[in-house]
Amino acid sequence: xxxxxxxxxxxxxxxxxxxxxxxxxxxxxxxxLPQHLTGTGLNAADDPSTVAPGVRxxxxxxxxxxxxxxxxxxxxxxxxxxxxxxxxxxxxxPVGTKFWKEFSLKGRRIETRLSWKSSPSRWQxxxxxxxxxETDAVLAPPDGIPGLVEIVPGRRHSIPSRSxxxxxxxxxxxxxxxxxxxxxxxxxxxxxxxxxxxxxxxLTLAELIDHGVLAPAPTHFIADPPRIHASNPLTRSVLGxxxxxxxxxxxxxxxxxxxxxxxxxxxxxxxADAAARTLTDRPSAWQVPGSPEGHSVVVQPGRAxxxxxxVRLRSRAPSSQMPPLxxxxxxQQAVDAIGRWISNLSR
Numbered sequence: 001x002x003x004x005x006x007x008x009x010x011x012x013x014x015x016x017x018x019x020x021x022x023x024x025x026x027x028x029x030x031x032x033l034p035q036h037l038t039g040t041g042l043n044a045a046d047d048p049s050t051v052a053p054g055v056r057x058x059x060x061x062x063x064x065x066x067x068x069x070x071x072x073x074x075x076x077x078x079x080x081x082x083x084x085x086x087x088x089x090x091x092x093x094p095v096g097t098k099f100w101k102e103f104s105l106k107g108r109r110i111e112t113r114l115s116w117k118s119s120p121s122r123w124q125x126x127x128x129x130x131x132x133x134e135t136d137a138v139l140a141p142p143d144g145i146p147g148l149v150e151i152v153p154g155r156r157h158s159i160p161s162r163s164x165x166x167x168x169x170x171x172x173x174x175x176x177x178x179x180x181x182x183x184x185x186x187x188x189x190x191x192x193x194x195x196x197x198x199x200x201x202x203l204t205l206a207e208l209i210d211h212g213v214l215a216p217a218p219t220h221f222i223a224d225p226p227r228i229h230a231s232n233p234l235t236r237s238v239l240g241x242x243x244x245x246x247x248x249x250x251x252x253x254x255x256x257x258x259x260x261x262x263x264x265x266x267x268x269x270x271x272a273d274a275a276a277r278t279l280t281d282r283p284s285a286w287q288v289p290g291s292p293e294g295h296s297v298v299v300q301p302g303r304a305x306x307x308x309x310x311v312r313l314r315s316r317a318p319s320s321q322m323p324p325l326x327x328x329x330x331x332q333q334a335v336d337a338i339g340r341w342i343s344n345l346s347r
Contacts, residue, residue: 062241062244076098184208302345
């Protein structure tokens, strides 16, 4: 017991020291990122333990895997502002929009990330690191903090660098990845991998439409909420997982690798089974161990072990894992589901 207490104390000291160094070394952004989370607008001025008026919590139905950490998410926009929904599936947010995502481990807050649209052409990304007693969170340095806290034996959670954030989110256009028509749809997938039930007061697509936050308003989404139209629940949940974890790059646009999987949300909403078939026997630039040289494929029906999608999802080696950033722990629930899905496929 004494040894365990001593180890816990040493971890606490190390975390406190890293947070202090982060606060001391963090350089102010040209558009002035606040040094403390309390300055970002998330919390009420008179009660830092509550969120500020106008800040709303939301919950993507297909969440991004983050090594099993617990997450909470909020959004705020300037009063009277609206989201440009001219492209129904690729929203353009007003200047001043802010998103926050809080990460916790065993009930203790580790970091809160901020995405802030500070100008018409720029999203700023930053992380705020919580101190040991959770009384304050300070701006992390631009290069992040590697190995801040152990999440499972031998695996540690790192605060990402701002360049890592931009690599996935983009600095000018993409912005938030889990706040769109599909993710906020009122037609929630009951089998979504790591899906959670909506809590009281959480934003939904229908509420955004009803309150005129989307302009022009896609009112047809009220009677026909967006959903992945697949022939069976497993396919729907697997494709939803790929939306939440892969389509930020593999989306059929300029960001997708030429030989990699490519799934656009629009294709999944129109005919998910047809979109899934595009992965079958699709050449993969990444060589699958055990496949003949030059003959690797993204998905080989009936053979998860010879499918690049499955093998790379299962791996946590930096040279092979997918997604390539932001995770050090295998998502076993997703591995099992995608393995079953591939095993059930036939040509």
